[in-house]
Amino acid sequence: MYISFLNKIKYSALIILFVNLTLVAQEDKTPNDKDYTGLITQEDFRTGYTKKWFNKAYKAYEPNEEIVQQIKKPIKQYRIKVFMGTWCPDSRRETPKLLKLLDEVNFKEKNLEIYAMDHYKSTEANYEEDLDVHHVPTIIFFDKKGNEINRFVEFPQETFEEDILKIVTNQSYQNPYAEE
Incomplete structure (x- = not known):
């Protein structure tokens, strides 16, 4: 049960990290990016x-x-x-x-x-x-x-x-x- 709880925390942390990286990547667009506005x-x-x-x-x-x-x-x-x-x-x-x-x-x-x-x-x-x-x-x-x-x-x-x-x-x- 303790290992299952740790796995859930790891997965949650990975999801949060992925979402944050995605948001940061969107904010750092430059005019050289095709989807830049x-x-x-x-x-x-x-x-x-x-x-x-x-x-x-x-x-x-x-x-x-x-x-x-x-x-x-x-x-x-x-x-x-x-x-x-x-x-x-x-x-x-x-x-x-x-x-x-x-x-x-x-x-x-x-x-x-x-x-x-x-x-x-x-x-x-x-x-x-x-x-x-x-x-x-x-x-x-x-x-x-x-x-x-x-x-x-x-x-x-x-x-x-x-x-x-x-x-x-x-x-x-x-x-x-x-x-x-």
Whole structure:
């Protein structure tokens, strides 16, 4: 009976240890883990498991230089939050374009936040809370006071840079999911 009691304690201890290790492993996810959600940087894209598709799409994108020049000054008045999925074809197409465009206009990285989301369009830390993110990528433009000005969602209405130009110059623009 005493041995049976000790075996139960050992099994209980093993179960508790396993549960704790599982929880710790989930908390230690990095942008290099495929199921990571949260803040992710351009450097993470370039060097992590995303580097193959990111670097290829970044290099392939050649924005219209005339439009880039028109975007250069007004975009600096904004803070940008990007919600994307590293698993999502639309995000894999549009996120490298955005980052190349921002590099072309010398956009300050401190004014950009990019969040990797899961298939449910959420992050473990709820960065998307109150932002009405239902499709990825969603690129939200905020003024310096933190008010949302407009957003690009999933795919361009014209071309990527033309859509961004309309947003940053306050021209009439609606993403495909905006309610009229």
